[in-house]
Amino acid sequence: MEYAETQLQFIRVLDRLKRLDWSKQFKQLRPPEYIALFILRKYHQEHPEVPGMYVSVFAKKLEIPAPAASKLLNTLENNGWVTRMIDPASRRNTFILMTDAGEAIYLHESRYCAEKSNRIFERMGTENISTLLIGINQILTIMEEEFQ
Numbered sequence: 001m002e003y004a005e006t007q008l009q010f011i012r013v014l015d016r017l018k019r020l021d022w023s024k025q026f027k028q029l030r031p032p033e034y035i036a037l038f039i040l041r042k043y044h045q046e047h048p049e050v051p052g053m054y055v056s057v058f059a060k061k062l063e064i065p066a067p068a069a070s071k072l073l074n075t076l077e078n079n080g081w082v083t084r085m086i087d088p089a090s091r092r093n094t095f096i097l098m099t100d101a102g103e104a105i106y107l108h109e110s111r112y113c114a115e116k117s118n119r120i121f122e123r124m125g126t127e128n129i130s131t132l133l134i135g136i137n138q139i140l141t142i143m144e145e146e147f148q
Contacts, residue, residue, distance in 0.1 A: 025116055029109045036062060036072055037081060037106040040098045052085060052095030081105060 022031050029037070039061045043053045053061075059069035073096065076082040081102030087093040098106070121129050 025113055026109050027112050028105060032072055033076060033079075033081075034106070034109055034113070036076060037098065037102055038110075040082065040096060041103070041106055044098065050095075051087075052097040054087075055084075055094050055096060058096055076102070079105075 025031065026034055036058075039058065040053055043057070043061070044050075047053075055069060055073065056066065058073070059066045062069055062072070064072075073082065073084070077084065079101075081099055083097050083099055085095045085097060087095055124132075
């Protein structure tokens with residue numbers, strides 16, 4: 001079977017995605033910062049009895065190596081959006097806590113992001129978005145396997 005035309009279309013789509021400026025989805029945060037604050041907030045909501053999230057759990061949930069998580073945490077901490085606290089029960093572990101400033105910036109950016117996303121989802125349709133996300137995740141898994 002001849003795939004040349006489909007391959008060309010696929011490469012063009014990937015190139016368009018690469019050139020799309022995702023930072024316009026947000027006003028002040030970069031996408032990795034938004035994702036990090038989202039994950040921290042969700043974790044705190046799901047585990048209110050825990051003082052914070054361990055750095056190792058944070059890295060795992062972000063699906064990034066620990067050094068990359070640490071670098072991201074430094075940025076978040078320097079901006080005053082998170083703070084770190086030593087676990088009194090195990091001094092080798094560190095908790096990450098979202099600050100009030102982090103909560104405020106997250107909520108502000110969430111509203112802005114939701115406005116844009118909702119318009120896109122309405123135009124595309126929920127079923128089409130779901131189908132697209134399933135397909136994108138499948139192809140990314142296959143691409144990651146092939147490119148290793």
